[in-house]
Amino acid sequence: MTQPDPTQPDPTQPDLGQQQDRVDPYDGLVLLSFGGPEQASDVMPFLRNVTAGRGIPDERLEAVAQHYYLLGGRSPVNEHGRELVSALVDELGRRELNLPVYFGNRNWDPFLVDALREAHDAGARRLVVVTTSAYSSYSSCRQYREDIAGAIAALGDEGRTLQVDRVRGYYNHPGFARTVTRLVTEALRELPVEGTRIVFVTHSIPDAMDETSGPGDGEGRLYQREHLDLAVAVTEEVNATLSTSYAFDLTYCSRSGPPHQPWLEPDINDHLEVLAGQGVERVVCVPFGFVSDHMEVIYDLDHEAQETATRLGVELVRVPTVGVDPEFVSGLVDLVEERAAQARDTLPTRPAWPGSPLWSVCPAGCCPNLRAARPAACGSD
Ligand SMILES: CC1=C(CCC(=O)O)c2cc3nc(cc4[nH]c(cc5[nH]c(cc1n2)c(C)c5CCC(=O)O)c(CCC(=O)O)c4C)C(CCC(=O)O)=C3C
């Protein structure tokens, strides 16, 4: 037996130094989520944070407050964030990547600024952010970047300096897109083919916000196009796997602006009426605009749309969101490694399906804030 040479790497052992390089130059990962109330007394202050200056009618706020009160004033979204943090910690550990994970929200405690301060106090100076929002638009992308810039500025006032990058929009990263595909396939396997329709659902946004979503190349409507491209790809893949020819529709939920302001349509409830009229018996509802079963999913879909479907005699089967599915979580860590490689000026492979990968540094002026110009981090403007 030869003794191992302690000056040489042991090929049977993972090379920690090597693994560590894969997340260089980052000292920490921040999961940035929307945030939600934890108790009844949080509900109104939370809603005021979300809608500050956004022209949402009082009646809508009161109605939404009631949705939260029905659940005791507690949204499941913060718990989902903590579960995702712990799944990310596990996946990083499995890859022997030593990267602490922090959790911060845009609209409720734990706030992003506190997460970044905690990271800074632990010695971190350069962080990478993963958001719980996969698509492009002001609401789902730039608003997160504005809040990152705001938190960095607030810490700057405290004498704390931080550099923050963000992973690219991931609606078409295989970790997300393939997980959605598998969840839809599994749901359909259990159901009769005849009379079944696939109905994708995402958050409605104002028409004007959709029209201006994207890099400002004149095309616009990137929010809608991303959803449509993914819906087409998922449906084709499902049909290929199951040897079926399901049709699909793209619908919207959770509209909240004043009635005269156009938002993306059709609303899922209105569309269920149309489908019932066409003789559709069963709808497989895919909430692919969201990454967890939070309020929009459990109230607007599982309660409201389910009630509409029952009234119409349509069976509504709701597919789970990606949540902490291992393939999704692993994809997020792939995205962190990809972003780190870019930050080191190397050229990582950038898998995308369908279409091509989104930018990691947002182009100047993309997905603009139509109300006020505010500084945004992680972009070239
Ligand atoms: C695109 C999009 C996503 C998906 C991407 C992402 O995840 O970011 C999303 C997610 C979420 N939206 C959420 C909650 C709310 N959104 C509101 C209002 C609005 N959302 C908008 C868009 C989106 N929202 C818009 C254009 C408004 C109008 C006001 C404005 O222009 O900003 C309001 C105000 C009341 C109302 O009108 O509904 C609430 C309470 C929660 C938390 C759920 C929980 O607590 O479990 C989550 C995850």
Ligand SMILES: [Fe+2]
């Ligand atoms: Fe929302």
